[in-house]
Amino acid sequence: MSAPDDTALRDLAAAYVLGALGPEEVRAFEAFLAASPEARREVDEYRETAALLALAGEERRPPPELRARVQAAIAATRERPLGLARRSPWGPIAWVGLAAALLAAVALGARTRSLSRELSARDSTIAELERRVDELGQGVFDRDAILAAVLSRNVRLAQLTASGDPDPAIQIFWDKARNTALVNAMGLKPAPQGRVYQLWWIRDGKPVPSVTFDVGHDGAGLVRGVSVPADGELSAAAVTQEPSGGSQQPTTPILLVGPLPKS
Amino acid sequence: MTDLYDRYGSVVYTVAYRVVGERADAEEVVVEAFAQAWRDAGRYEPGRGSVAAWLTMIARSRSLDLVRARGRRDRLTASAASGEPAAAADPTANPAERTEDDERRRMVRQAIEALSPPQRQAIELAFFEGLSQSEIATRLNEPLGTVKTRVRLGMQKLRETLRPYFFERVT
Numbered sequence: 001m002s003a004p005d006d007t008a009l010r011d012l013a014a015a016y017v018l019g020a021l022g023p024e025e026v027r028a029f030e031a032f033l034a035a036s037p038e039a040r041r042e043v044d045e046y047r048e049t050a051a052l053l054a055l056a057g058e059e060r061r062p063p064p065e066l067r068a069r070v071q072a073a074i075a076a077t078r079e080r081p082l083g084l085a086r087r088s089p090w091g092p093i094a095w096v097g098l099a100a101a102l103l104a105a106v107a108l109g110a111r112t113r114s115l116s117r118e119l120s121a122r123d124s125t126i127a128e129l130e131r132r133v134d135e136l137g138q139g140v141f142d143r144d145a146i147l148a149a150v151l152s153r154n155v156r157l158a159q160l161t162a163s164g165d166p167d168p169a170i171q172i173f174w175d176k177a178r179n180t181a182l183v184n185a186m187g188l189k190p191a192p193q194g195r196v197y198q199l200w201w202i203r204d205g206k207p208v209p210s211v212t213f214d215v216g217h218d219g220a221g222l223v224r225g226v227s228v229p230a231d232g233e234l235s236a237a238a239v240t241q242e243p244s245g246g247s248q249q250p251t252t253p254i255l256l257v258g259p260l261p262k263s
Numbered sequence: 264m265t266d267l268y269d270r271y272g273s274v275v276y277t278v279a280y281r282v283v284g285e286r287a288d289a290e291e292v293v294v295e296a297f298a299q300a301w302r303d304a305g306r307y308e309p310g311r312g313s314v315a316a317w318l319t320m321i322a323r324s325r326s327l328d329l330v331r332a333r334g335r336r337d338r339l340t341a342s343a344a345s346g347e348p349a350a351a352a353d354p355t356a357n358p359a360e361r362t363e364d365d366e367r368r369r370m371v372r373q374a375i376e377a378l379s380p381p382q383r384q385a386i387e388l389a390f391f392e393g394l395s396q397s398e399i400a401t402r403l404n405e406p407l408g409t410v411k412t413r414v415r416l417g418m419q420k421l422r423e424t425l426r427p428y429f430f431e432r433v434t
Contacts, residue, residue, distance in 0.1 A: 011411075015414050018414065045422055049418060050320065051320055056375050057281045060276050066294070070297045071268075074297060224376075
């Protein structure tokens with residue numbers, strides 16, 4: 001378990017990756033980072049997360065001629081004398097420098113942790129209140145989004161049921177104008193370890209893989225913003241249990257199935 | 264390196280375009296980013312992350328440098344603000360990679376839409392406009408602590424949701 005001061009510093013990991021810390025925070029965090037493999041792993045994960053933000057907007061395709069420009073730039077770099085460091089050029093002097101830097105980082109880290117302990121004690125109440133306010137705001141936003149997804153005039157409802165058993169059921173609120181759906185599962189057992197539920201659209205008689213999900217101990221699960229194929233004739237939807245990560249084709253029998261409304 | 268360009272050129276160009284806001288600058292950033300990646304290849308540590316994330320972060324950094332150098336920090340970053348049409352499907356792309364990329368893109372959009380608007384706004388201002396948390400607080404006229412909480416909780420939520428969709432670790 002982390003000490004409170006470490007926790008306060010680890011809380012900076014996301015902002016560090018986004019480049020959103022002030023200079024002093026960067027220094028404190030990097031000193032902490034030098035001594036914490038756990039924080040380095042966290043930073044690595046946040047870097048992967050941040051990189052995915054690149055995909056958030058509309059995809060842009062580079063013009064075909066750009067490839068040749070990139071090739072030319074790389075060739076120019078390759079020809080530069082001493083311009084290419086494919087292997088670490090560090091000699092013994094560099095290693096001495098690195099060792100000194102690490103010692104300094106550890107010393108700075110100790111001082112930083114002492115200061116941050118005082119700060120974190122002072123700020124913990126405020127941080128907890130902010131966290132609660134933000135979580136409440138998120139809850140309200142989530143509820144609004146669900147209501148909007150269910151109440152839209154373009155939404156059609158489909159019900160998936162298990163044959164012969166009225167208990168487990170899935171409702172699909174299908175927004176035909178936006179080609180998205182909200183999937184509401186009820187009365188399902190949580191998927192076993194290493195397995196998930198997967199939704200399938202039945203298009204022209206063939207299953208099209210969709211989102212994977214699981215349910216809580218209360219048997220309920222909710223997935224918003226599920227894409228619905230815009231092309232072809234969708235006749236039904238079904239749910240199977242698949243390995244974590246989902247499958248391209250169903251590998252187990254259908255658990256729930258139901259027709260989709262035509263209009 | 265050209266293999267990497269063929270695989271990730273589109274992602275790199277997309278992030279560059281989103282930050283700099285227009286085509287010529289985005290192309291310049293892509294050229295610089297791949298040249299830098301080539302020069303710094305020895306610094307890339309495969310154990311610490313995907314090459315796609317490494318390239319993307321280089322491109323984002325070069326893009327912000329360019330925007331700052333040209334004093335265009337306050338321009339709109341929303342891609343919708345641009346008059347240039349978005350990409351159509353690329354018939355030359357590897358179909359399997361194409362499907363995987365489409366799925367990843369869909370999940371990223373879904374995860375970002377699931378954030379509260381203030382969380383999304385804070386994270387986008389940091390990533391695409393390069394604003395510090397203090398600058399975001401000033402811009403939005405919000406307390407700094409509130410902005411910090413939004414960035415932290417929003418990124419935590421994205422990390423948990425998107426972990427299965429991180430870029431593959433290939434070299």
